[in-house]
Amino acid sequence: MGDGSGADGTRHPVHVPVLLHETLQLLSLQPGLVVVDGTVGAGGHAMAIARAIGPGGLLVGLDRDTEILACARAALAKAAEDAPAQARVSLHHSSFSNVQEALHACGQAACDRLLLDLGVSSLQLDRAERGFSFMADGPLDMRMDPHGPLDAASWLAEVSEVELARVLFEYGDERFSRRIARSIVYARERAPIVRTGQLVELIVRATPGHARHGRIHPATRSFQAIRMAVNDELGELRRTLVSALECVRPGGRICVISFHSAEDRIVKYFFREHCEVVTRKPVIATETETDQNPRARSAKLRCGIVKEIAA
Numbered sequence: 061m062g063d064g065s066g067a068d069g070t071r072h073p074v075h076v077p078v079l080l081h082e083t084l085q086l087l088s089l090q091p092g093l094v095v096v097d098g099t100v101g102a103g104g105h106a107m108a109i110a111r112a113i114g115p116g117g118l119l120v121g122l123d124r125d126t127e128i129l130a131c132a133r134a135a136l137a138k139a140a141e142d143a144p145a146q147a148r149v150s151l152h153h154s155s156f157s158n159v160q161e162a163l164h165a166c167g168q169a170a171c172d173r174l175l176l177d178l179g180v181s182s183l184q185l186d187r188a189e190r191g192f193s194f195m196a197d198g199p200l201d202m203r204m205d206p207h208g209p210l211d212a213a214s215w216l217a218e219v220s221e222v223e224l225a226r227v228l229f230e231y232g233d234e235r236f237s238r239r240i241a242r243s244i245v246y247a248r249e250r251a252p253i254v255r256t257g258q259l260v261e262l263i264v265r266a267t268p269g270h271a272r273h274g275r276i277h278p279a280t281r282s283f284q285a286i287r288m289a290v291n292d293e294l295g296e297l298r299r300t301l302v303s304a305l306e307c308v309r310p311g312g313r314i315c316v317i318s319f320h321s322a323e324d325r326i327v328k329y330f331f332r333e334h335c336e337v338v339t340r341k342p343v344i345a346t347e348t349e350t351d352q353n354p355r356a357r358s359a360k361l362r363c364g365i366v367k368e369i370a371a
């Protein structure tokens with residue numbers, strides 16, 4: 061699904077699953093399969109999967125976000141009412157790195173397909189009180205799991221200047237990472253940074269004048285980087301891919317949609333090393349899709365088949 065906000069801050073429809081057609085094709089779905097959607101979000105991909113695997117299939121959906129999971133539950137229930145020939149659905153409030161536990165809770169030793177559609181959803185970005193957006197002032201939270209232990213304000217209060225600059229540079233490709241990190245550390249010694257508005261102001265002031273009016277808002281990259289650090293997004297992805305080798309049956313497929321070059325690199329090398337690669341190059345959105353949903357512009361879809369164990 062699109063996150064509802066392009067890098068330029070434009071709004072667009074909320075429930076638009078990214079690369080839906082391409083994902084369904086690569087998942088190569090058949091009736092009766094057990095499929096895990098590790099990022100069920102608002103249920104866009106999940107509803108299409110539940111239809112494709114039919115009443116004999118099982119869809120296991122996970123999301124870290126309880127609020128979003130409630131939306132997925134309502135959307136999937138409505139879809140099942142409208143068209144009853146759908147898979148059984150089991151939803152779990154959990155990180156996708158716990159996919160094995162979720163399968164066991166459903167009485168399954170393994171699954172046939174695993175989908176991860178990474179990043180945040182528009183339902184998270186659109187709510188200022190979740191603190192993901194630089195577009196509206198709110199508490200500096202950014203936790204995907206609203207009950208998670210560490211919010212962005214606490215992370216920013218503790219992180220060293222060197223580590224902060226690294227995060228901004230590596231996860232945000234922020235070329236002014238050191239200036240921004242210095243200015244945040246200087247400011248937090250005077251008053252805690254607890255609102256998104258405060259952080260935006262600091263970042264804008266630390267950005268040289270000539271770079272303040274580019275194609276994207278000057279806080280875009282830093283917000284993305286801090287969100288990725290607070291939610292340990294790359295660590296979650298690495299751990300999940302490793303555990304997928306145990307919980308996706310040999311011959312089963314893993315599809316990952318990523319929005320960040322570091323994520324795409326992790327997926328690419330993982331598939332190369334451990335799977336039969338289906339997508340030599342990542343699948344990207346058509347012009348028609350990106351016209352309708354600007355977020356699809358940075359989406360990259362890769363698919364790997366878990367290797368059969370040699371006899």
Ligand SMILES: C[S@@+](CC[C@H](N)C(=O)[O-])C[C@H]1O[C@@H](n2cnc3c(N)ncnc32)[C@H](O)[C@@H]1O
Nearest residue numbers: 061077099101102103104105123124155156177
């Ligand atoms: C781009 S949205 C997915 C949208 C979904 N495919 C759809 O069609 O509606 C990403 C979702 O993944 C969830 N998420 C991100 N990291 C997660 C993790 N480690 N474990 C579980 N859910 C995660 C977010 O809370 C968000 O709801």
